[in-house]
Amino acid sequence: MISVCLNNKTILVKKESSLLSILQEHIHLQSCYAVTLNQHFVPAAKHGTTQLKQNDVIEIVTPMQGG
Amino acid sequence: MWTLADKMLSSRFLLGTAHYASLDIMKNAIRAAKTEVITVSLKRQRPEKKGGEQFWSSIKAMNCHLLPNTAGCHQANEAITMAEMARDMFQTNWIKLEVIGDNYNLQPDPFELVYAAKILVKKGFEVFPYCTDDLVLCQRLVDVGCRILMPWAAPIGSGKGLLNVYAMETLRQRLPHITLIVDAGIGTPSDAVHALELGYDAILLNTAVALAKKPIQMAEAFRDAIIAGRAAFEAGLMLERNMASPSTNLVDTPFWHQEKDISSLQDWMALPS
Numbered sequence: 001m002i003s004v005c006l007n008n009k010t011i012l013v014k015k016e017s018s019l020l021s022i023l024q025e026h027i028h029l030q031s032c033y034a035v036t037l038n039q040h041f042v043p044a045a046k047h048g049t050t051q052l053k054q055n056d057v058i059e060i061v062t063p064m065q066g067g
Numbered sequence: 068m069w070t071l072a073d074k075m076l077s078s079r080f081l082l083g084t085a086h087y088a089s090l091d092i093m094k095n096a097i098r099a100a101k102t103e104v105i106t107v108s109l110k111r112q113r114p115e116k117k118g119g120e121q122f123w124s125s126i127k128a129m130n131c132h133l134l135p136n137t138a139g140c141h142q143a144n145e146a147i148t149m150a151e152m153a154r155d156m157f158q159t160n161w162i163k164l165e166v167i168g169d170n171y172n173l174q175p176d177p178f179e180l181v182y183a184a185k186i187l188v189k190k191g192f193e194v195f196p197y198c199t200d201d202l203v204l205c206q207r208l209v210d211v212g213c214r215i216l217m218p219w220a221a222p223i224g225s226g227k228g229l230l231n232v233y234a235m236e237t238l239r240q241r242l243p244h245i246t247l248i249v250d251a252g253i254g255t256p257s258d259a260v261h262a263l264e265l266g267y268d269a270i271l272l273n274t275a276v277a278l279a280k281k282p283i284q285m286a287e288a289f290r291d292a293i294i295a296g297r298a299a300f301e302a303g304l305m306l307e308r309n310m311a312s313p314s315t316n317l318v319d320t321p322f323w324h325q326e327k328d329i330s331s332l333q334d335w336m337a338l339p340s
Contacts, residue, residue: 007111007112008111027112032123032156032157033112033156034109034151034152034153034155034156035152036148036152039148040148041148041151041152041155043151043155044155059111060111060112061109061110061111061112061152061156062109062110062112062120062123062156063107063108063109063110063122063123063126063156063157064107064108064109064110064122065083065084065085065086065087065093065107065108065122066083066084066085066106066107066108066109066135066136066138067083067084067085067086067106067108067136067138067223067224067272067273067274
């Protein structure tokens, strides 16, 4: 197992887990969201092929009101 | 009709989606404004919660063009990452680029702003930079590929109106082929009229509608003001002058007025020197 940080919360995940598998397991995936890994944007098309490493930091954002 | 980033629009009113008392009021204000472009932002999702889903459903139902912003960014790199996330989420290359330099007046950081704009234009974004009314900054943004500029009239949310009319007029005169949208500081419909009369292409505002006592009615007021301001600009405003000029032609004024004028003149001429 490795530990990663998901939206400021540390979680344990299986080694070599894909980003997509973690998103599916831990987050309510709505139709509109985007992800950064270690402060770098990861396009939706690469979520399935991006493997997580120890201490990775994942941020998920969703739409909100803005001016 | 007018063209904004290759899209044909009928409304020159762009509206923000923040600060409304409820989603229903927001939706009704958007409808009342007859706006075709609305701004949105991004936030961190709380795990296991349906963060933002209700808002997103409401926004999708409005069938407007979305203009995502990079609110909260203080550095170019943050804004670039946020823009890429927004493009992925909202499926648009439009980005309202905000890179804040000071937290008191939310003034944009001109140096980070130009750098971020340059990178984002290269990445294929249509950049709508939120900027000050500084002419040289605006020219630099054009130099790096911005076709649209969004200078402030006053600090965000201040409602102070057009603080520097000279600077705004200068921008319009010096950048005649750039789409200029006033973003921030508009407080009243008359502020919007003034900006449109100066030749600005459109208005983006949020607080003045959302925090009005009756947001839906205020959205209508701004809608009508923006139409009036643009019509006035297209009609061509008269030149201001210092000397009064009678509205009524005096050639055929009834004779007794002329007699009085003549007798007054005669009296004056008869005075001993």
